[in-house]
Amino acid sequence: MIGVFDSGLGGLTVVKELLQKLPNYKILYFGDTARTPYGTKSAETVTRYAIENTEFLLEKGAKLIVVACHTVSSTAIPVLKERFKGVPFFEVVTPSFKKALQLTRKKIIGLIGTRTTVESGIYQRLFAEVDPEIKLIANPAPLLVPLIEEGWLNKPETRKIVKKYLIPLKMRGIDTLILGCTHYPLIKKVIAEKAGKRIKLVDPSEEVAESVYRYLEENSKLKEELLPNGEPEIWVSDLTPNFEKLATLFLKRKVTLHRVTW
Amino acid sequence: MIGVFDSGLGGLTVVKELLQKLPNYKILYFGDTARTPYGTKSAETVTRYAIENTEFLLEKGAKLIVVACHTVSSTAIPVLKERFKGVPFFEVVTPSFKKALQLTRKKIIGLIGTRTTVESGIYQRLFAEVDPEIKLIANPAPLLVPLIEEGWLNKPETRKIVKKYLIPLKMRGIDTLILGCTHYPLIKKVIAEKAGKRIKLVDPSEEVAESVYRYLEENSKLKEELLPNGEPEIWVSDLTPNFEKLATLFLKRKVTLHRVTW
Numbered sequence: 001m002i003g004v005f006d007s008g009l010g011g012l013t014v015v016k017e018l019l020q021k022l023p024n025y026k027i028l029y030f031g032d033t034a035r036t037p038y039g040t041k042s043a044e045t046v047t048r049y050a051i052e053n054t055e056f057l058l059e060k061g062a063k064l065i066v067v068a069c070h071t072v073s074s075t076a077i078p079v080l081k082e083r084f085k086g087v088p089f090f091e092v093v094t095p096s097f098k099k100a101l102q103l104t105r106k107k108i109i110g111l112i113g114t115r116t117t118v119e120s121g122i123y124q125r126l127f128a129e130v131d132p133e134i135k136l137i138a139n140p141a142p143l144l145v146p147l148i149e150e151g152w153l154n155k156p157e158t159r160k161i162v163k164k165y166l167i168p169l170k171m172r173g174i175d176t177l178i179l180g181c182t183h184y185p186l187i188k189k190v191i192a193e194k195a196g197k198r199i200k201l202v203d204p205s206e207e208v209a210e211s212v213y214r215y216l217e218e219n220s221k222l223k224e225e226l227l228p229n230g231e232p233e234i235w236v237s238d239l240t241p242n243f244e245k246l247a248t249l250f251l252k253r254k255v256t257l258h259r260v261t262w
Numbered sequence: 263m264i265g266v267f268d269s270g271l272g273g274l275t276v277v278k279e280l281l282q283k284l285p286n287y288k289i290l291y292f293g294d295t296a297r298t299p300y301g302t303k304s305a306e307t308v309t310r311y312a313i314e315n316t317e318f319l320l321e322k323g324a325k326l327i328v329v330a331c332h333t334v335s336s337t338a339i340p341v342l343k344e345r346f347k348g349v350p351f352f353e354v355v356t357p358s359f360k361k362a363l364q365l366t367r368k369k370i371i372g373l374i375g376t377r378t379t380v381e382s383g384i385y386q387r388l389f390a391e392v393d394p395e396i397k398l399i400a401n402p403a404p405l406l407v408p409l410i411e412e413g414w415l416n417k418p419e420t421r422k423i424v425k426k427y428l429i430p431l432k433m434r435g436i437d438t439l440i441l442g443c444t445h446y447p448l449i450k451k452v453i454a455e456k457a458g459k460r461i462k463l464v465d466p467s468e469e470v471a472e473s474v475y476r477y478l479e480e481n482s483k484l485k486e487e488l489l490p491n492g493e494p495e496i497w498v499s500d501l502t503p504n505f506e507k508l509a510t511l512f513l514k515r516k517v518t519l520h521r522v523t524w
Contacts, residue, residue, distance in 0.1 A: 033303070034297070034303060034307050035296070035297050036302075040298075040411070040502070040504065041295070041296060041500050041502065042500050042501060042502045044500075045296050045499075045500045115504060116502075142408065142412055143405075143408055143409065143412060143414075145408075146404065146405055146407075146408040147405065149302075150404055150405060152405075156422075157419055157422055157423055157426075160418075160419055160422075161419055164419075237307075238303050238304050238306075238307045239304060240302070240303065240304045240377075240378075242302065242377060
């Protein structure tokens with residue numbers, strides 16, 4: 001089984017990509033809806049939650065963990081790898097960073113994400129290590145998650161707020177934009193339109209699914225262990241009618257949510 | 263000591279009113295910033311959190327509890343009263359309901375709040391009990407909390423979204439509007455402007471402070487126990503620079519936040 005977790009239901013955009021690229025594996029998802037969102041909380045608290053979520057997935061039989069949450073990917077990965085030695089971890093930051101590196105011509109890359117992701121400075125560090133000439137222009141976009149969770153995917157208010165968040169990035173001349181939150185693929189069209197044709201978008205959900213796919217192609221032993229196939233199983237720490245609606249929105253198909261009782 | 267808790271820092275608007283009306287008491291506040299917000303979560307989960315928050319305040323020496331959170335006030339009060347017998351609880355729903363009853367002439371009352379507050383149906387039940395003629399027109403306004411927490415108190419986007427939420431209420435002819443969330447007093451001016459002069463606003467922070475004041479005037483024994491005076495003490499379950507900024511915004515004065523380590 002492939003374990004995937006996120007602060008809430010946004011990570012189902014990653015599950016959607018995994019199902020497309022890896023249809024032969026059983027996926028176990030955990031969304032921490034009782035403590036969502038993570039993007040406004042401290043790195044310390046986010047790390048504590050990430051450890052608990054990983055323990056849950058491993059106990060349920062996951063052999064490989066995909067961290068679908070950008071906030072966790074930006075703050076907690078070294079602690080997770082240290083604590084759960086031997087477990088392969090995949091996260092959304094590294095593949096997005098690599099893709100942006102491939103795409104940029106002008107070496108001016110934009111990033112939008114939650115406050116905690118942007119303030120972690122992880123992208124800045126990664127780019128500085130490989131090419132000090134690259135400029136990363138980052139802007140926290142904290143209202144996009146609540147707008148998306150309200151289902152306001154193409155409302156005038158959402159379009160206006162997206163535009164507002166992108167202005168400082170466009171003024172600095174970015175040619176590539178990292179969508180630094182797993183919610184954002186749902187408003188990718190609006191973002192693409194407001195960014196304009198000259199800016200290429202990096203979608204972390206696609207990139208992380210691609211990197212899991214390549215890893216499994218090279219690790220046939222693990223690949224065997226991860227089989228057999230089966231319907232994805234979606235667990236949450238809190239359940240409301242609105243969370244059920246959201247899950248369908250993100251995964252683009254009807255699913256049953258199972259509630260964990262901790 | 264008077265204990266006050268909320269899902270996050272919005273309840274500091276209640277503390278601000280308490281400090282004005284009851285300057286002689288020590289106030290102990292707990293904001294559950296590690297699990298905020300509550301308004302999108304289920305009644306069951308919110309009740310569990312409310313019990314833990316109350317235990318924290320009682321252990322610290324609180325003798326009276328003010329539930330500053332509208333979501334908790336709408337869903338968890340019977341359980342809290344049953345579990346902590348003998349502790350006087352004050353919440354924001356009952357005094358707001360009473361004030362709205364006094365103010366309305368046309369018997370058409372509006373309510374905006376989080377999804378969980380509105381869906382709890384508590385106001386509907388309260389009004390139906392005293393006067394079946396009263397019509398309550400309720401509209402969840404879930405984007406207001408994130409907008410306020412971003413400090414977008416008077417931005418065009420906020421004004422537009424407030425207007426949008428009020429349209430269905432105005433169309434039904436309300437003459438009184440309950441601000442069903444402790445965050446909303448921060449944008450009271452915008453709400454008043456968009457509601458128009460004919461609609462009277464009910465601010466739960468003022469109403470609950472008034473009801474605590476009256477209760478203590480009538481209970482001189484408890485009043486003695488609650489003294490002495492002292493600076494308000496503010497505890498949180500997670501601490502970030504943004505939470506510190508928010509606390510100052512809500513309380514309208516500089517405060518030190520203490521972090522609980524659970």
